[in-house]
Amino acid sequence: MSDDMREQIIEFIYDEYVEDDSMKIEDDTPLISSGLVDSFSMVSLKMFLEEEYSIQMTDEEASTEAFDTVKRIMALVQKKLDEQG
């Protein structure tokens, strides 16, 4: 998984969800379970990933668990990219 992908995802999360500039988001920082990203907002995160990486995810794949950390999001995106060949 590329550093570019990590940076893009983290940048999106900072831009869209984080108001406290001192907040640090690492690969394992809980996003949904910590309340940083509301579960209602996952649809916009899903849309960003689909748009940015030209992938399609089902609602089942885009679960709260799969979106809970940057690491898990990257793994899901990479899986979808691999499936597309």
Add this chain to the structure above:
Amino acid sequence: MTQPMPAQSNIGDHVARRADFDWSQAREILGWPADQHNIGWYCTDRICEQGLGDKLALIWESSDGQTVKRFTYDELRQLANAYAKFFTEDLGLKPGDVCAVFLERIPELYIGILGGLKAGIVMLPMFSAFGEEALAARVGPSGAKAILTQRKLCFRVRKIREQVPDLQHVIIAEPGDLEMQDGEVHFDLAVAQPLGEFAAYPVTEESRSLLHYTSGTTGQPKGAQHVHGSLPQQALTTLWALDVRQDDIYWCTADPGWVTGVSYGVIGPWSLGITQLVMECGFIVDRWYKALQEYGVTMWYSAPTAIRLLMKEGVDKVKEYDLSKLRHLASVGEPLNPEAVVWSEQAYGIPFYDTWWQTETGAIQICNLPGMEIKAGSMGLPFPGVTATVLTDQFEPITEPGVSGQLALRPPWPSMFREYYKEPSKYESKFKNGWYLTGDRAYIDEEGYYWFKGRDDDVINTGGHLVGPFEIESALLEHEAVAESAAVAKPDDEMMEVVKAFVALKPGFEPSRKLEMQIMNFIRKKLSPLAMPQEIEFVDKLPKTRSGKIMRRLLRAKEWGEEIGDTSTLEDD
């Protein structure tokens, strides 16, 4: 399906209760004094006076699951006292002043509300995901002088400070190294000194207690004003409808930013001395099941959206946990579909008992009581002491079973809202021919059971939360690309309804997936994730009446596959 009468349900024979109960008996049944009405006092001092000071009042688990805090009733009392003193002596707030609450589900939220109520301060709870516009639309008109918030959320409060001149004090919990600005002060449980005595302010039954803002079809949200006299109904419905017992571990999953999270996540259980669980995290299947198991939850009050999401995970997931302590389940927020009732019996061995009420009613009005025959999908029967009906378009009661009309309640009842704050004409418009109009449509079957049919207006019920189309449309128009817009409810398997927006773009803007995402995020930040359209359809123009009013009902009918009805007022192409 017929449920066996629980051997020791609190209500006992619900038919007899309906026949002989009226609200004047509530205090006597509860064993409450006639001369004390302060909700904060009932939830703390009175429980301790009964010798239950050492009993657990709150079990709280942090969002990461790493921290669990437990508070006894005496700790709750002393910390609520500390908040009451801080509000009055340190900040100079007076009884009747409004204090907004903008916190995630941390202990300060619950204890702060109790402290404020104890001091006679009017508490205004708000959903922590509200964006700056939604925040300003509530804090501003309420005239709040103070707001309880926390570091993570205070940045949104800072953005609206200039719009809300009445706001003098921003009370920040867990500020860490945050540099405080003018009017900001640090106060939370880390610095609060437990206080042995604080004389509860001698409120009357009609003293203002909580201000809950709720959305309507037109205009900005309205503040449903509640009073301390709501308490007997909140307590008795907790006792009879939710059937709580003294040895229960009770979990109401609602956020106190909404009325359920206060009426049944603060007031109801604590006024009865019940131990309750609060999970800071939102809905996560495994965390929820783990919590039910680890804390031994016995009474669980949740929402259809959550139940439907749990259904998706299946019965096998349930079997991974020991949920054998669950004794009673109830649901609120939107109609509980029959499949969910049947599934819960398969999954948990007991059904969810649906309850119906709304922000304005303050407490449960229609419900399935223990011992009642549950008709899966029905709202149930009116709670003892409640008179309900469905009305024709001329506001006359419908006597024929199975005919839909507007659901209405006969006022007064103790927990009824007393006004829309500073909006008397809107309040008056909710009453016709001696009935309170709920805005919901329902019918009554031959056995008197109520069946929900939908809203009587354009308000969108998403996951049990009402969202007003006007608010969304107003915010959409602030986006640089939007020329005109309409927000309607779209059916959703899990949320019942979600927001869908129809948007006509200004010249120079082209529809695209990227623009759709930008507009969605724009609304999420301005209002809340709940108000964010889950879908945007770009259109050339919106259907309007000849007088230029957007015909939302046509757009809604299209989404629901319904007949579009009379279009004679539609403007010509």
